Amino acid sequence: MSSPIRLKDHARDKRLIHSRLMMTGVFILLLSMVLVARMYYLQVVQYEHHSTLAENNRIHVQPLPPTRGLIYDRTGVILAENRPSFSLTITKERAGEWQDVLQKIVEVLQLDEENLMLFEERVAQARRPFEPVPILFELSEEQIALIAINQFRLPGVEVAAHLVRYYPKGKSFAHSVGYVGRINEDELKKLDKVRYSGTHHIGKTGVERFYEDELHGEVGYEEVETNARGRVLRVLKRNEAQSGKDIYLTLDYELQQVAKKALAGRRGAVVALVPDTGEILAMVSEPSFDPNLFVTGISFKAYGELRDSIDQPLFNRVLRGLYPPGSTIKPMVAVAGLDTGVITPSSKVFDPGFYQLPNNTHKYRNWNRLGDGWVDLDLAIARSNDTYFYDLAYKLGIDNLHKYMDSFGFGQRVALDVFGESAGLMPSRDWKRARYRQPWYPGETLILGIGQGYMQSTPLQLAHATGLMATRGKWVRPHLAKTVGGVPVTDESPHPDIKLSNSKYWESVRDGMESVMHGARGTARKVGEGSPYRIAGKSGTAQVVAIKQGEKYDRDKVQERHRDHALFIAYAPAENPQIAVAVMVENGESGSGVAAPVAKMVLDGWLLGPTADEDIEPQTQETE
Amino acid sequence: MQKKFDALLDSGDVTRRRVSLLQRVHLDGWLLLLILLIGSVGLFILYSAGSKSEALLIKQASSFAVGLFVMAVIAQLEPRLMARWAAGLYIIGFGLLVVVEVMGHSAMGATRWINIPGVMRFQPSELMKLFMPLAVAWYLVRHNLPPTFKHIVVSLLLIVLPCALIARQPDLGTSLLVATSGLFVLFLSGLRWRWIIAAIAAAVPAGIVTWLFFLRSYQRQRVMTFLSPESDPLGSGWNIIQSKAAIGSGGTTGKGWLAGTQSHLDFLPESHTDFIIAVLAEEFGLVGVCLLLLCYLLLIARAFIITLQAQTVFNKLLAGSITLTFFIYVFVNIGMVSGLLPVVGVPLPFISFGGTSLVTLLSGFGILMAIHTHRKWISYA
DSSP states (O other): OOOOOOOOOHHHHHHHHHHHHHHHHHHHHHHHHHHHHHHHHIIIITOOOOOOHEEEEEEEEEOOOOOOOOEEEESEEEEEEEEEEEEEEEOOHSSSHHHHHHHHHHHTTTOOTTHHHHHHHHHHHSSSSOOEEEEEESOHHHHHHHHHTTTTTTEEEEEEEEEEEEOGGGGGGHHHHHTTTEEEEEHHHHTTTTTTOOOOOOOOOOOOOOOOOHHOOEEEEEEEEOOOOOEEEEEEEEEEBBBBOOOEEOHHHHHHHHHHHHTTTTTEEEEEEOOOBBEEEEEEEEEEEEOOOHHHHHOOHHHHHHHHHHHHSSSHHHOOOOOOOOOHHHHHHHHHHHHHHHOOTTOOOEEEEEEEOOOOOOOEOSTTTTTTTEOOHHHHTTTTTTTHHHHHHHHHHHHHHHHHHHHHHTSOOOOSSOOOOOOOBBHHHHHEEEEOOOOOHHHHHHHEEEETOOOBOOOHHHHHHHHHHHHSOOOOOOOOOEEEETTOOSSSOOOOOOOOSSSSSHHHHHHHHHHHHTTTOOOOOHHHTTTTSSEEEEEEEEOOOOOOOOOOOOOTSOOOGGGGGGEEEEEEEETTTEEEEEEEEETOOOOOIIIHHHHHHHHHHHHHHOSSSSSSOOOOOOOO | OHHHHHHHHHTTTEEOOOOOOHHHTTOHHOOOOOOOOHHHHHHHHHHTTTTOOHHHHHHHHHHHHEEEHHHHHHSSSSSSHHHHHHEEEHHHHHHHHHHHHHHHHTTEEEEEEEETTTTTEEHHHHHHHHHHHHHHHHTTTTSSOOOOHHHHHHHHHHHHHHHHHTTTTTOOOHHHHHHHHHHHHHHHHTOOOHHHHHHHHHHHHHHHHIIIIIHHHHHHHHHHHHGGGOOOOHHHHHHHHHHHHHHHTTTTTOOOOOOSSSSTTTTOOTTTTTTTHHHHHHHHHHHHHHHHHHHHHHHHHHHHHHHHOOSSSHHHHHHHHHHHHHHHHHHHHHHHHSSSSOOOOOOTTTTTSSSHHHHHHHHHHHHHHHHHOOOOOOOOO
């Protein structure tokens, strides 16, 4: 059955190969003829076409930069627009001795010598041959005239008009909208070279950065014929650029102004959002800076001043400011206590003014050294009783505490579309072991129960957690963009909601938060007084420097910059929440006294509308 | 009969017919002449394309000298030895590619090089251009031709694995050339037409299905740009628009040496490497291009004769593959610069600047010379 063994037949194999070789020989001749035909077509048939182009004239492909998308607030107030601006460009290949030409520009425009270095740097950034590189921006009428007069001395130099980003509301939205700036070398390496071939600016922070792809648009190009001096003779082919998408933000210009005004010049942060949708209505970090400075390149001196200012205007306190949340997390801790069953709404703790762990002499003090006596949940929140929450935290333990605080978004980035958000810190056993190589101590759980210790949160996280209290655990990520190019933004990976074993617990805590504002012994009852709607709030203070055991916080002794930060969170109306607010006033000391009035003004601004007599002064804008 | 003949060849009764000095040193006069001719034309054009840079010229000339030396060394080797080493060489080449793959990853980028500090720097993918036809030819001649289905599959695996690694570097041009050199061996070995037709018949619907269902729109866009670079004038189309203008403005007789304007002023980014034919076409016109093509065809014709006269099946397959791959170099390069083919990085043989490809090409011709000059005749004396 075995098949016959075929011997190797070399003669046959060679015949086979030879026939194949002949075939390929014919193929090679055919393909060579194709090449000759192609060359004949280009060099003889199309000779006229190409040679006229080449004679004195050249074809250039010029990118047409897309117009950057505009940014509006939720009501259509424009926050970022494009303004025509004139800049000076130089084309190295046409300038001949380009260093000399740069020198002449400096002379003609009577600029400082230091500009020369800057110019050379910018020329060196040219991305393709025969590309005009902008070297000086925002030319004045006078400068344009000077260049025109001296044009004959300046080969390859041109005044170009293009659109430049402008922020009409200046400082107000610097920390939310952000700004664009010139593309630097690092960015250039990472960019799609083709897409950005006509673009000189790119979003650096804020919405401008996060939505860079959408705002930028698609580059177009035109094939033009130019003469030997670079003048465009005619356009051969044009492919229009596609403008970037316009973005409508969730921010409200009026409310933003109210919040800014409420801070009254103090350093601090205000975030307001719609609890049900996560729309951020106001996002204020004070002090702020003028984003227009960064668009065309800020001078070293001006930048140095901003960077080194003790008030840190460049620092986005809403997103990157890390503060111990203080007593503002007590409502969330209370939710954890109720849901795990270690307390009930009516269970009581006796407060002698301090709390002690078993077998330990260390006294954890209540802020009220006299003590509040027997305290139940409602009173504990209303009075912000520390002893009650020491006890609660001790009973919960760090693992439970961490689990619940994590579900409220602490220690993680919560926002959907915000650039540069800090995750904060929600400590746990594992974290401490990894960070300090130490076990977790029970005392650390206690102070965590009143929002002190390792824990750090951003004002945005506080506002978001407040929103979760308002929506009874419905998780929506806070976001800044309402629509991008007309399309609403969506959360691709929604966070699971917080589900409690009994949804009545939400009400119990809300009652406590209402007592803060409206109860007889509430810490912020003065602010809640006379309010036409019910508010649920909670005050807090974040320690800047720790106070030693047995020492008293003496404000006169503490330097102004070391005073406690004042915190306040609130949502309203309590029964049907429309808005949630978190306020942080740096070194404001009193949450209920300093931060709560700010929050109240923001709530009023949204729920009652801007009152007629309270005029909101228009932002006057200086771009210097 | 054939077997007996082979046995005879191995016996001591065989003498070598030595006619000339060149053959005594195992070089082939025709090949050498044509290579030197094209090479010197290349240096002239490079002088013009490289903006009269002498340093560039010296560098290229010394690469050429190194290449010729390597060619001469390889020409001394008995083709039988090459057949014996084929498998080992292939494994070494493949191993080096894997090394590049691993090192390339740690260096966070596309690395094609192996760097032995202070000693040398080379591209294993270049070695593969020679090892590939060696290995496939070695594998196929162990069995009867034409290859059976099983042998085809194994050969294809031999071809695809290293090419995938090279394409990942990413170096599409080299990957295609390596694959071509292997596939030519398969074709020459008498791969049955039904398999070729079946492969094409399977590839077309597979391509259409992939296009319709598996590629995302941006990937399709990329393929489109690749196939027709002129749709992307800011990216790869830039070169093509400029090179076409340079070639076209050369006309029939060209603008004269060093007198090209397009390729100099309007600066083709790669005028002295892959796009150098545009400089030649602009300065010497259609006549110049045709003469160069003629030189290439003469060289290929000589290589053809060597293939036909080769004495063993292995030698024929190897020589044929080297010859055809050489033509593919020429065709793909000129086709790409003149806008007929997509832009892949393939240099113009003996003319484009670049030492590595010169050495590889000349090594290939070294093999051809070895095959031709080590032929044996039965002594009748």
